[in-house]
Amino acid sequence: MVELKHAGYPRSNSYDAEWLLAGDMGPNPLWLLEDLARDLDLRPGLRVLDLGSGKGATSAFLAKEYGVQVWAADLWVDPTEAAAHIGRTDVVTVKAEAHTLPFAKEFFDAIVCIDAYEYFGTADNYLAYLTAFLKPGGQLGVATPAMTREIRELGYIPEHIKKLVGWEALAWHTADWWRFQWEITELVDVTAARLQPDGWADWVAWSRAVSEYRGERDGALDMLEADQGEYLSFAILAARKR
Ligand SMILES: C[S@@+](CC[C@H](N)C(=O)[O-])C[C@H]1O[C@@H](n2cnc3c(N)ncnc32)[C@H](O)[C@@H]1O
Numbered sequence: 001m002v003e004l005k006h007a008g009y010p011r012s013n014s015y016d017a018e019w020l021l022a023g024d025m026g027p028n029p030l031w032l033l034e035d036l037a038r039d040l041d042l043r044p045g046l047r048v049l050d051l052g053s054g055k056g057a058t059s060a061f062l063a064k065e066y067g068v069q070v071w072a073a074d075l076w077v078d079p080t081e082a083a084a085h086i087g088r089t090d091v092v093t094v095k096a097e098a099h100t101l102p103f104a105k106e107f108f109d110a111i112v113c114i115d116a117y118e119y120f121g122t123a124d125n126y127l128a129y130l131t132a133f134l135k136p137g138g139q140l141g142v143a144t145p146a147m148t149r150e151i152r153e154l155g156y157i158p159e160h161i162k163k164l165v166g167w168e169a170l171a172w173h174t175a176d177w178w179r180f181q182w183e184i185t186e187l188v189d190v191t192a193a194r195l196q197p198d199g200w201a202d203w204v205a206w207s208r209a210v211s212e213y214r215g216e217r218d219g220a221l222d223m224l225e226a227d228q229g230e231y232l233s234f235a236i237l238a239a240r241k242r
Contacts, residue, residue: 002213006202009034011065015057021213023055023085025077026115027220028206032143032234033058033114039192039238040141042066046109049073049133051098052116056086062112063090071108073101098130105132110139115234117144118171124181131187134241140188145172146195146235160226164219175235188239199233200224 004017012030020030042048044067050059051073059072059082070091072082079093086093096102098120111134113121120126121142131140151157151170161169173181179193196202204225207218224232 002209004206004209006031006205008198011061015061017209018213019085020057021210023057024210024213025054027203027234029054029058029114030061031202031206032236033061033112035196036112036114036141036143036236036238037066039236040110040112040139042068042110045069047071047107049101049103049108049111051101051111051113051130052119053077053082053093053114054116056082056091056093058112058114059091059093060086060088063088068110071103073098099126101130101133103133106135106138108133108138109135110141112141114143115145117142118168122171122173127182127185128187131241136241138241140237140239140241142178142235142237144178144235144237146178146199146233147172147174147231148195148233149231150174150177158227158231160223161231164223172232173235175237178235178237182237182239186242188241190237190239192236192238194236196234196236200227200229203232203234 002017005013009031012034046068048068049071053059053072053074056072059070063070073094073096079095082093157169175193175195179190183190207220210218
């Protein structure tokens with residue numbers, strides 16, 4: 001029986017560790033969401049898009065913890081598989097590509113994206129595309145792998161990071177990079193852009209739990225142990241559409 005408790009995330013602690021680890025597609029989605037939700041105002045009945053929802057643990061969490069209506073949209077995971085994993089009738093699962101979303105403009109009160117924005121959200125024109133699906137005043141919340149320093153500023157991708165993810169690390173930015181990238185558009189007001197102080201340690205804890213659950217060493221552990229929190233964390237980003 002794998003233990004997965006975190007003193008900082010009491011809501012997440014009530015979810016079954018085996019269920020969470022069976023749905024693993026990346027580090028600690030519920031801890032990231034519980035942290036991000038501190039910078040969002042999620043109220044019962046709001047329409048929320050969980051973009052890049054994977055197997056849907058975060059979608060179940062949003063519906064259960066905040067009473068919001070959730071659309072769980074993902075590219076790689078089949079919606080029938082996600083629905084079975086989520087196990088709730090109040091979450092709609094949809095197969096969707098982040099650049100061709102099958103929703104009406106201004107449909108959502110909030111869009112949440114946990115550990116997925118780095119795959120599609122760094123292009124300069126993406127914020128304008130995505131926020132078109134938010135009502136005016138709607139909220140955007142993102143948790144994404146982040147760096148303590150910009151790779152552009154370093155001039156290279158640190159070897160231990162390059163070894164695991166290669167050029168894809170170019171989509172991992174500092175919290176300040178995201179703040180500027182969003183604020184300069186004047187499309188949104190940024191309400192949070194912060195690097196998690198415990199992001200690296202939480203990622204390690206998750207990867208160790210995944211290793212124990214699967215009976216084999218998680219692929220991210222070499223990178224994380226070499227890093228020791230020097231470069232790697234997660235960024236928590238929140239904004240409101242003007
Ligand atoms: C690292 S997984 C995280 C999944 C889930 N949010 C979690 O934290 O467990 C990244 C997710 O992003 C989704 N994704 C990647 N590129 C996408 C795209 N272009 N459009 C929609 N979803 C995408 C994948 O399908 C995948 O489920």
